[in-house]
Amino acid sequence: MIPLQEIQTDVLVIGAGISGLRAGLSARCAGASVLIVSKGAAASPGVIGFNAPVGPDDSVQSFFEDTFKGSIELANPALVRLLTENAAAAAVGMESLGLRLDRMRDGAWHLQKALGCSHPRLLHQENRTARVGMAALKRALAKGGAITRRDIFVVELLTTREGVMSGALAVDVRERKILFIRAGAVILASGGGGGIYAGGTYPKSLTGDGYALAFRAGAELVDMEFVQFEPCHCVYPKRLGLSTTLFAHGGRLVNARNERFVLKQYPAGEGAAPKDALARLVALEIRAGLGTEHGGVWCDLTDIPKKFITEGHSAYYRLFLKHGIDLTKQRFEVGPAAHTFLGGVAINTRCESTVPGLFAAGEVAGGVHGANRIGGNAGTEIHVFGAIAGANAAAHAKSRGARTLRDAARRAEKLAASLSAKGRSGRWNVFSKSIRELMTSKVGVARDEAELHEALGKLKKIGDEAAGVECENSLENFVGQIEIQNMARVGACVAEAALRRRESRGVHYRCDYPKRDDAHWKKNIYLRQIDGRMRVSSRKKGASA
Incomplete structure (x- = not known):
């Protein structure tokens, strides 16, 4: 038998990356009591910045068009509109919390142009944007009285007999006890599922638990086939990430026959190929038996000026050198690595799923990116939709009050009694x-x-x-x-x-x-569990459920 702890909160947030922290802060500012739980490491520290249309020649409409075009016309236009219209306010809000975004000498924000964007709009604080932003959010949450607990593994979402979200059963792995959490609303902000692939770019602990929890609770998932891969991850002797921007400055990819295979489709060079196309070409070359000994292709950066690598990309240079690879002198083996899930829990403009009271924000949510994602929008998404989810979850929780959940309470007691x-x-x-x-x-x-x-x-x-x-x-x-x-x-x-x-x-x-x-597939695929079985449907963009 292990201890059982009962907890009551207005809003339960599952996940403590930026989207979860932002959601928790938004809910707390709306007057709700907040409990944030997390299983382990988040992907957020890898976010280098976020898009906002704040440049002199940029606009919300231009940002919208870039994002929707980048989705290959499969994103939910209403969600894209929310993303693009609220991005600038998210930047101002984060600065008010202490994130000091880089600026030019004239005081204007320093903007970088991300892949797929028609204008420079990537805001950042050097390469520490996410880490500094998370620290600022944590300070604000602690000051506001929100409770955060780590090493919590949520095993089940709880609903009333009417199908309204009302809490969760979880395991406190560190304290070794069962948690029975009653909540007026639940926000999934648990990140993606890159950990179900070998050698992904994110922590292995991101095993898609949020998708599974929502699916078992009866919520719809959308666009789950769209998984974004980084095209050139070092596969030997150590799995290491590499920026594809280096290919625009002279980097080359060759197969086992020493052929620059990318040139067949992109004669201007590897730097002209979008990420998804580059990942596909590398994967097809390996699939055709033209890969290297360790399941990759050769990456050669030796034609790039040495100073550009050692100073302009010093972090990569030092990291690879630590593992015996001098990027300025030798080629190395690379291959695609699972990066981001673009689909997830289907949400409306309130960030609410098809299960009343269950909200989702960040990578665990679907519909924002469609079939592809432009650079910089992962950072924008977690800030914008985290805030929206938190505010609406707080309003939902206030409108309905606590539920008794007698059946769930008995299950929690039985589970605690059965485990050691x-x-x-x-x-x-x-x-x-x-x-x-x-x-x-x-x-x-x-x-x-x-x-x-x-x-x-x-x-x-x-x-x-x-x-x-x-x-x-x-x-x-x-x-x-x-x-x-x-x-x-x-x-x-x-x-x-x-x-x-x-x-x-x-x-x-x-x-x-x-x-x-x-003609046949300009539509989204939805998955839902009904009576224990997966049901699949497809709907054209904009069609109602």
Whole structure:
């Protein structure tokens, strides 16, 4: 038996990256009591800045057009409008909290031009934007009385008999106890699912738990087939990230035959290829058997002036040198790495899901980016929609009050009584490794029908096998089992949506359907669990549910 703690809060926020912190602060400023829980590391520290149309020749309309065009016309226009209209206010709000964005000598903001943007609009504080911003938000939350708890693994979202979100069951891994949390509203801000792939750019702990929680609670997911890959991640001797901007200054990619394969489609060079196209070309070269020994292609930056790398990109230079690679003297092996999930929980303009009282913001939410995302918009999204979700969740919580949830309370008591803080961990690492390797090889950058069917079958088998493992009443095993089931379920959502979309669009590429097909597929794919089964539907942009 382990302890059971009951908690009452107006708003429960699941996730402590920037979107979760911003949501918590917004809800607290609206007068709601706030509890923020997080499982582990967030992806937010990797955000280098965020877009806002504050330049002298820029406009909200231009920002809107760039974002919608970048989505390959699949983003929800209402959400894009919210993003672009509220971006400048988000920047001002963060500065008021202590984020000192870089400015020119005349006092104007220093703006960088991100990939896919027609104007410079990326605001930043050197390369520390996210870390400084998170620190500012944490200070404001602590001052405002919000409660934040780490090492909390949420296992189930709770709803009333009428289907309204009312809290969660969770495990405090550090204190080894069950948490029964009653909440007037719940905000998912748990990040993406890059951790279900091998060698992704984000922490392995980002295993898509938010998607799985929402799906099991009956919420719709949208655009789950669209997973953005960084095209050139070092694969040997150490997995290391690399900026694709270096290709615009003389960087080259060659296959095992020493051929610059990118030039076949982009004669102007690797720097002319968008990220999604570059990732696809690299993946297809490897798939054709023209890759390197360790499953990549060769990246050669030796034609770039040495000073440009050692001084202009000193962080990359030092990082690679630490692992025995001198970017100015030697080539190295690179390949695509899972980066960002562009789909997620389907939300409306209030950031509310199809389950009343369940809100979502940040990477866990879908509909903002469609089939592709322009550079800098990940940072904008977490600030803008975090604030919107927090304000609306607080209003929802105030309007309905607390619920008793007697059935859930009994389940929490029974669970706490059945578990022990002792016991050895099961073979969950074996399951997670199998899922990551399967998703990378069968549901990666380049996909086809046979491999997607194979992935779905194996994911179901892994999920079923994990569910059948005897946990021996161990708390650690209970958490491991739920996490593996989450990974398998999210992987199945990606594979199923990818199988249904019989075209190639944005970051989704089908080898057997290599062309874009607006006549049949200018629409979004929705997934929902009904009576324990996945139901799939598709709707044209703007169609109501």
